[in-house]
Amino acid sequence: MNRVMGYCDRWTAAPGETVRFMVSCLGGDHYDAQIVRLLQPDAGPLATPFRPEPVAAACNGTHAGRHQAIPIGSLAAVPAHAALRPAGSFTLCAHVFPTTPAKGRQAVMGTWCEASQTGFGLEIGEDGALAFRVGAGPGRVARISAGAKLSARRWYFAAAAFDAERGMLTLWQEPLSDHDFHPEQPVVASAPAAVRPAAGGALTFAAWSTGPADGPSCWGGLGFAGHMNGRIDAPRLASGALDRAAIGVLAASPLAASLAACLMGAWDFSRDMSGDAIRDLGPWRLDGVIVNQPTRAMRGHNWNATETDWTRAPEQYGAIHFHDDDLVDACWHPDFAFTVPEDLRSGVYAARLTADGFDFWVPFFVRPPRGTAHSKVAFLASTATYTVYLNNRGRFMSLATERYQGRVMVMDAIDSLLIEFPEMGLSTYDRHSDGSGVAYSSRHRPLQNFRPTGRHWNFNLDLFIVDWLERLGGDYDVITEEDLHREGLDLLAPYQVVITGSHPEYDSVQMLDAFEAYLRRGGRLMYMGGNGFYWRIAHHPSREGVIEVRRAEGGVRAWDAEPGEAYHSFSGEYGGLWRRNARAPQRLVGVGFISQGFDKCSYFCRTQQADDPRAAWMFAGVPDTLIGDFGILQGGAAGLEIDAVDPRLGTPPHALVVACSENHSNTYELVAEEVLIPHGATDAVINPDIHADITFFETPQGGAVFSTGSIAYAGSLAWNGFDNNLFRLTTNVLNRFKDPTPFPMP
Amino acid sequence: MYGFDKTRLDLAREFRANPFGEHSPDLQYLLNLLRTPGPEPFHVLLLDRPGERWVLATMEPGRSSPPRPTNVVFTDLKEAEWHVFKLRWARLAGEEPVVE
Structure with missing residues (x-):
């Protein structure tokens, strides 16, 4: 059987710029390539049908291929x-x-x-x-x-x-x-x-x-x-x-x-x-x-x-x-290239590589021409988070994953590649072969979990947000965190509304500063996920797409930094949670990580604050008490990783919690940083602190923040052919955020 | 409950009725026990068609060998959970739980 895998040299390209693709055949000598636009994830019969849209390109067609080994080990x-x-x-x-x-x-x-x-x-x-x-x-x-x-x-x-x-x-x-x-x-x-x-x-x-x-x-x-x-x-x-x-x-x-x-x-x-x-x-x-x-x-x-x-x-x-399993670059020889046409719409794209019916996806993002915006709305792809999760091998290695997720693990043929070819390297959620934590991750290698298929997580799950934006007519630009780190406020400033992914968990100080400056200047931010703005990261000083994480002190983490090793080598900055750097996510978006669970998602219950005139507009056409009691991701909009308000950690005093989740399962445990003295009340069945808050607040100069507080939220947007209360609520927010009329501070 | 008790068929019934979501403390204890990582092969599901079809497979812990598919196919994830639960119960009890 012939299989194929590959990667590209850049994740963000503007019209006129070229993306190069490196490919390796496993057991064959040819493959097909097709550039496609990704409009939704491959999510089964309850979701929008998965229909990657072909893009005309000279590189489309059959290519001669060969095996390219990966020189792993530092x-x-x-x-x-x-x-x-x-x-x-x-x-x-x-x-x-x-x-x-x-x-x-x-x-x-x-x-x-x-x-x-x-x-x-x-x-x-x-x-x-x-x-x-x-x-x-x-x-x-x-x-x-x-x-x-x-x-x-x-x-x-x-x-x-x-x-x-x-x-x-x-x-x-x-x-x-x-x-x-x-x-x-x-x-x-x-x-x-x-x-x-x-x-x-x-x-x-x-x-x-x-x-x-x-x-x-x-x-x-x-x-x-x-x-x-x-x-x-x-x-x-x-x-x-x-x-x-x-x-x-x-x-x-x-x-x-x-x-x-x-x-x-x-x-x-x-x-x-x-x-x-x-x-x-x-x-x-x-x-x-x-x-x-x-x-x-x-x-x-x-x-x-x-x-x-x-x-x-x-x-x-x-x-x-x-380490014998360090890897920063597979160093493969390029096989073909795609130059972004001048008229190609900003969006999420991929090279679909196929060999003997085996598909491998190499996504990339097309931004508008540099210095321009083609829409009031930007979807900010969480490329920093995608990067640190790349090739998360450890989750397949034992029953430990099932124990904390509360479900038998599901994997597919591309996941199997990562098991079969450990030279694809590790993620920062893994440990090296000697047991030490993996502190660096790179995108310069074939990637198992950056694709529109398979487990709905990060990139794949974010395509539910793209699906929603497409449903609304496709009036949006796509920008990336990789560019945000480098360009700062310049990247966000042209947009009336910035929409995050479902799990923007990792930020550099440059990224956080840009968000904060954007909001202080009247920007509107829709934080469309859970467990965002949690870990501090550092970018390689000269090589794009290489990120460092020091998992220092506290936090839900796959490994913990050893004594005296909490400072990033790339930047000299103290690593770990932003909360421990006095910039907890609650300060930026009102909510922060409180719990995670992966067996069943729940729903939101509308609160009295939803009737506050400052927020009532977002419930136009939404008479229901329960919001998102449905969804493609484990049956509900509230779940996977969830966030709650916490004034101690910086939730603005005027923030309105318009809906709260409830009825989470035993697998939803309180995050480690909230348990200082061990006690028995750490799961959602007995601890009411464990819930997600949908939150809204105004910022100076007419801006505003809307936070969903849940990774699973995006998986409910398309439910019932987009005819549901969560879709209406979210779309009401987007439409108001696009309206330049300032939000007055209360 | 501080050990496996094969007479606790009530827990098997509870799991079958509701494999996901809130569980009683005793069932949660049992599930934690059944899901304890060890040297034995463990079960996973191979995704065949998203949201529609899964194939039961086994994995070797910590190995670089891909999952080995079985000929057991599911079209409902709850049924898959119940099937795996029964296999694990049988490993401890010597027989699968018999529940109505």
């Missing part, structure tokens, strides 16, 4: 240099924190090439102990092992020396004290070496080269293997076979002046922490790069808890944590 690399080819004796050292020492051979540092068996390499051996090898080609390799297993998650000082004159290898493996009572002892081992290492190529950390890549390469046209899980701190390289005392001088910080005659390289990973460069403090300035986004701003071997902010004590954060 490393750091220093380009080949004469100084890295010692003619005689040499010594290297580093601090090493292995996290899976028992998984088999793993590289720490060196110029070792597995294909040619040349160069030198400090590594973790098959036996779980440090090892050192030098090679001059197949059958001409000398190796030594420390012979004592490394323990996971402990710091070691590692050093190795090659004595060319004596033909000797020496290896030191020294555990470092870490406030525990571990019985490990330092080890030093020596062995004869009858070979001299042949000149290697690049110096690499946490992986070794396998020679020229047979397919996409993540760096230098090379393939890599032997990826290490764990941290490396302060690696250094010197000429001469140093004894232990001299190695102590080599490892010392700051660098000793006495090293001037022998130092070959001293890499300080705490320099230029936010970007991809690694800096060499040695005389040759052998700078390099990180590859596949290992985690930076990690506690080093010398972290002493006097500082938790790496920007204030970078010297304690000199470690990089490498």
